[in-house]
Amino acid sequence: MAIVYQKSKGLTDKELHYCPGCTHGIVHKLVAETLEELGIIGTTIGVAPVGCSVFAYDYFSCDMHGAAHGRAPAVATGIKRVSPPGTTVFTYQGDGDLAAIGTAEIVQAAMRGEKITVIFINNAIYGMTGGQMAPTTLIGQKTTTSPLGRTKEHAGMPIKMCELLSTLDGCVYAERVCVTDIPNLNKAKKAIRKAFELQQQNAGLTFVEVLAACPTNWGKPPIKAVEWLKENMIPYYPLGVYKDSAEVK
Amino acid sequence: MAIVYQKSKGLTDKELHYCPGCTHGIVHKLVAETLEELGIIGTTIGVAPVGCSVFAYDYFSCDMHGAAHGRAPAVATGIKRVSPPGTTVFTYQGDGDLAAIGTAEIVQAAMRGEKITVIFINNAIYGMTGGQMAPTTLIGQKTTTSPLGRTKEHAGMPIKMCELLSTLDGCVYAERVCVTDIPNLNKAKKAIRKAFELQQQNAGLTFVEVLAACPTNWGKPPIKAVEWLKENMIPYYPLGVYKDSAEVK
Amino acid sequence: MTNDIIISGFGGQGVMAIGKTLTEAGMKEGKEVSWLPSYGPEMRGGTANCSVVLSDELIVSPIVLEPSELIAMNLPSLIKFEPTVKKGGTIFVNSSVVDQKVTRTDVRAVYVDCIKIAEELGNSKVANMVMLGAYIEAMKNLSTDTIKEMLVHMFTGPKAKLVDLNIEALKRGAACVK
Amino acid sequence: MTNDIIISGFGGQGVMAIGKTLTEAGMKEGKEVSWLPSYGPEMRGGTANCSVVLSDELIVSPIVLEPSELIAMNLPSLIKFEPTVKKGGTIFVNSSVVDQKVTRTDVRAVYVDCIKIAEELGNSKVANMVMLGAYIEAMKNLSTDTIKEMLVHMFTGPKAKLVDLNIEALKRGAACVK
Amino acid sequence: MAGKVTFCQDRCKGCELCVSVCPKGIIVIDQEVTNRKGYHPAAVKEMDKCIACASCAKICPDSIITVERL
Amino acid sequence: MAGKVTFCQDRCKGCELCVSVCPKGIIVIDQEVTNRKGYHPAAVKEMDKCIACASCAKICPDSIITVERL
Amino acid sequence: MEKELWKGNEAIAEAAIRAGCKYFFGYPITPQTEVPEYLSLHLPEIGGCFLQAESEVAAINMVYGAGGCGVRVMTSSSSPGISLKQEGITYLCGSEVPCVIINVMRGGPGLGTIQPAQGDYYQATRGGGNGDYRTPVLAPANVQEAADFVRMAFDIADIYRNPVMVLADGMIGQMMEAVEWHDIEKRELPAKPWATTGTQGKREHNVINSLYIQPEPCAEHNEKLEKKYKLIEEKETRYEEIDAEGCEVLFTAYGTTSRVCRAAMKLLADEGIKAGLFRPITVWPFPYAQLKKAAAQNSVKAVVVAELSLGQMIDDVKIALEGSKPISFIGKAGGLVPTPREVADAAKKAIGR
Amino acid sequence: MEKELWKGNEAIAEAAIRAGCKYFFGYPITPQTEVPEYLSLHLPEIGGCFLQAESEVAAINMVYGAGGCGVRVMTSSSSPGISLKQEGITYLCGSEVPCVIINVMRGGPGLGTIQPAQGDYYQATRGGGNGDYRTPVLAPANVQEAADFVRMAFDIADIYRNPVMVLADGMIGQMMEAVEWHDIEKRELPAKPWATTGTQGKREHNVINSLYIQPEPCAEHNEKLEKKYKLIEEKETRYEEIDAEGCEVLFTAYGTTSRVCRAAMKLLADEGIKAGLFRPITVWPFPYAQLKKAAAQNSVKAVVVAELSLGQMIDDVKIALEGSKPISFIGKAGGLVPTPREVADAAKKAIGR
């Protein structure tokens, strides 16, 4: 009898506090599995954001920092610049965290080509605070602070972070993925793995955007939320590789 | 006897405090002339940054705000959202101000498509504080905080704001110009005028980047500074229109 | 007279709504009232509760530490709050979900099979109304008429038919109180 | 004995350098010293000045409000600071640039044609050294040897030839003091 | 190719994501059971049909599924 | 086509930008004069050669040049 | 007047609208998020503008822009968000731009917890930003006051050309209580000739600005501001005394804690101890003289300060009392609220009973 | 020991290097910019890293990351920049990350002016961020002290796992004075088992964090911090008395202002008035008891507080004196420094001469 799948050692034994069907849990494991597979749990330092994944520091079994809202790339920069060579550093951030309050920090870290990996969870909403509009909220999407639906006239078109960061030389890898089904999940895993591998080669900043579901604040049961994501988010946020300027050696 | 050129009414009578040959003075007049030509001095509110042009509020004859370092786009947003229709709002910002500390504010204002005009003075250095490295400082350029010259490894490649902001739907117009000679100065003037005209049509955020010289902190007499700009900055920061998604009606 | 009430249960059980209805009814009857949710980390998935105070005097603190009445909509709530109830107080238990009994003997216990009754009425959403009916019947500090008025106010137009359903739920709840 | 000195002029006239040299020389001779630049808005284009205190006692405040000596490298400096000089103090005027005379009669005035002398020496950059020479000669609070030592220390290798030029500048400055 | 799937039912949140990806359609939400968190947990109906593909385990946000190949 | 160019010499900073753009090469820095700011100001040597193109005025950062066409 | 049931945060938002505020710039953060949520729905209805900023830093700078144009404008946040606004607040004060800032405090330091706390007293009363400046700070103890104080705050802001803060805590923000929308005192409001409304070619340009590069005008500006602050101290100091006359122990507490003290007073009364409450309503300007007077009564044996912090307002109490009466402290930081029993016991200990 | 001439800001930077600090994250701002400039050249020479951050906000968060890894790290700024760091500082305190923060103060409020000031006393001593926290604050009065205190600050930071601030002003930063690089007191430093250096598979993961979502552990954490602060108050309070014995008027001032007071003391001595100085070296913890004692002398008729502000430290003086002696104030805000004459006259007025 052989074990085909079990919980990754990259995760602690803490129970996740996420809502049923929340994507955060899925992405956590992909990151944890990658750390385990690359054998770098012991030399990795992760940075958790403020957002629903604020407790990520309790869930990953590597050393962790909890950053102030949006500042994870700056915190990661501090960590990376003082840690011995061979240390892997990643941030895990939501769309409010990374694409709103943390815009300056992610853009500048990308410009500098900080040797860190950024996992970006785009669920088109502020999950933790109860469903406010994010910069990534879709046009027409109703949230508690866009009660009649986001309009372009008032709030502009949703921001596309992969596209934006790809213009920066220091961002060497940018891919947008989702984990709505097994084929996509496998692709996401590969993207995450590549991002970490490129970091190990000091290539620059690597960025993986995961389109994610927030069943609770979207007001949909998990399966319906996944469907909504496929039907609404993917067309506006096309999946794929946006930047791949460094070879994996 | 006809007056061919005289100081624009868009400027006050205050003496400029800039160093000899500083580009700020030239761009001030282009903006002032544009306001005068469009007949909107009386309905325009400008936002001055923190940087050498911090006193721009004393120089423009329209109503002015002095913003905190980097926050001019947010201040301008506040002004525009509460002012009567027909009010023109512009920010005038240096590269430390706009491309470093103010990254989040300019990116998000561009995403929202704020109906403001942004005049961006890229002199590849922090002028006011005495010549520190800016995000726009060129590779190899020596500054007081990159005393051996900026390296890609340490600080990444210089940031190209026109290219970055052009990815955002709400930024409807982005052009990079310079004022090193009369033909370029005329082009710059046209760009600035177009930016203001598009604002009057509520098209979105309009952005004009002016490559500028800082003779003092570059340690070069004005004419030599202009030459250095042409030889070093323009090749890395190509002049031209980067975004033009709205028609001037 | 002061009622210090804690209402507690899973998110989605309408715990906050029971509290708000009680509070509003109290206000309409001229009482001093306050409603305070626990807006803590429990929000995500876990247990939610709120404190309600209905009083004839000025309410100094909206925090209820020793409730005169506890409405326990699930087991964790009963376990957590049973010990805090004032001697002589009342505990309302949603017996559809809670399969344990109140162990204290110095309090009154009222068991309400909310879900079953609601399902009998054809709409499991009125389970919390059933509980409310029981509370009012047991405590007699509010009049059912006030609640009925509120219901009429709340459900208008196409939703008007819900008024009767809710009133029925209140009645069925009241019937559970012996 | 305390010297409270203000050195003032256009940016680029070596005002700060004169101050620093005086300060360092004072320190080397065992005095208590302080140097304080005015780092104000004048920096951009306008007038720059610094305060130097050389003292045999602890210096309580580095801010010089009433200088015992003023070195005025340009006219605005003379106009601004002449009135603040202590009775019996000394004003050094860069007469190459300043075409006015000191009007006060209760102070000593020393005129130094710094630029002309420096140009005669073949290097207009040593104009400030000429002024320094005058200062030391007039005040006799520091020894020229200390400055020479510092120059030897400062100019080494290919720059060593500058030592003599600077020493010559000091001498020519000293000669201006009658 | 038969597999054995174990759920840590106590931690299941009944999100049904595992249900949605099982190629064999053998995972169900057990309405009979309510776990200590208050959810109806997932369970496998006909374990013998399981092909040990681990799809369920891979997608489970709470990492509570272990899959073994017999 | 002759022009008249007036400098507010008091405010000139001697940056020479006007010198650099004059198509007629008639602007010089007047080393004889030092203005109250301490700069040698710009001046036109041979005014009769001026074509009133206003290039000098357009580029002058301190906006101190007025150009008239005679 | 009809009573309505309002959640604190929503009452704050509604009060702003009733005060004629049509503009709000803010960023979500628990436990104040209902303020922006409410306004996002209702400001557009009255032709105003609600804008969710990209951050608290941007929000306060949008307020600076809007306020400089002369309109009534508000922002709102909770502790860490207010920390981020400090630079903006000192700019607003330096530039004399009126606006209203809401802080619905939560536990700290850092990210802390989302439960109620009063740990930002120092920041609110002393200014967490750089330089000498003050913001009047109104501290409501219930939802009615929250609604009233927001409206008062707008007037104070306009009268003195200064930001005004309403300092609540998670409990005030989250609880529901009855509110009457009675009229508040009508005050005479000055015109705003300084506002940047466009010169229209009819006047010199207006400049909103806090920079004075020369120290002399900067010092002058500071003196001008100081005069204003002195005037505010004189005119706007507010406080409440409850059963203070002849009390043996005088509680001093504001906001939520004052309610706990009142509950403790009941417990003490049951035990035959007469306790009173001195409640600062403006925590800046702090009612120094009034507190000193209340504590000066012969009957008062001790002053007990209660706070949801490790002791911040106690500094002001010490300054007020000048050693005239013993002071003791009961407080909890990090989101816990002391029970009436704990507070009563602290009082008993203070008077040796 | 050889004396060397050092500019204050450069001495601060060099002192950091001598304290074993290899990492600096900062952002330019007058009048402290020589600190980053110096380090940008010299840190790489010792295998360290100088990084110019995109903002003060980013800088303080980089410090948070670096400090959490257990290395000695510093940042530096001036008033408005320090305002922006407030959120970061409260996080550092909440997470107990040691580091050194330099504030070379300039005039405020807002952008203010770049001349020396002491208007950030409240912010430094009370914490301009949210929640209950403290940072020890050392206030040098000359360049030698700036150099010494920076080195002491690193030790205090490591011993207590807390950020430490060195509070200078534009004058201290910009002036040159003689410095001796003598050894400072050698203190025993704790290991840093909490640092995030990678688990190496050998221990549980370390977490650097300030969030305690449940109020109980958050309150507990606050109590733990409070104990630490009390210990710091007990062990680290520093002050200096100059000619205080038997003085008729006691000046209380720190940093640059203390020097002006000393000059004023000379003027007063010439007029036959014996004046003394009490100089807090740590402004937090403030030497309350020591000041009270110094002022308690029969000879002391008045205490005169001098500040480059409208009066901030005076709060602490009031708290210390508990009304025992009359207090008067002389100060200027906005970049001006009062003259010794002005200070002397204020003293004379205070004692009615």
Ligand SMILES: Cc1ncc(C[n+]2csc(CCOP(=O)(O)OP(=O)(O)O)c2C)c(N)n1
């Ligand atoms: C400075 C600051 N501002 C605001 C908040 C409140 N806050 C907590 S989480 C959050 C939004 C999180 O949204 P996102 O980053 O999209 O993460 P998600 O919860 O959706 O995963 C906000 C605004 C905070 N904690 N700190």
Ligand SMILES: Cc1ncc(C[n+]2csc(CCOP(=O)(O)OP(=O)(O)O)c2C)c(N)n1
């Ligand atoms: C919050 C804050 N940080 C830093 C400063 C100091 N500062 C003033 S101007 C400036 C840089 C300006 O450079 P840039 O924007 O490029 O304008 P330039 O002077 O080159 O025109 C800085 C860092 C400040 N005033 N406020």
Ligand code: SF4
């Ligand atoms: S609120 Fe949304 S993002 Fe947050 S845990 Fe729940 S489902 Fe996930």
Ligand code: SF4
């Ligand atoms: S320092 Fe540079 S940017 Fe500033 S005024 Fe001088 S030349 Fe212009």
Ligand code: SF4
């Ligand atoms: S391993 Fe595959 S077949 Fe077996 S239960 Fe899971 S998803 Fe279904």
Ligand code: SF4
């Ligand atoms: S995916 Fe996991 S949590 Fe969701 S129902 Fe299946 S086993 Fe339960």
Ligand code: SF4
């Ligand atoms: S107007 Fe033209 S030709 Fe005449 S001086 Fe100026 S640049 Fe030369």
Ligand code: SF4
């Ligand atoms: S461009 Fe203007 S400032 Fe420069 S030299 Fe010519 S006239 Fe003078």
Ligand SMILES: [Mg+2]
């Ligand atoms: Mg999100």
Ligand SMILES: [Mg+2]
């Ligand atoms: Mg610049």
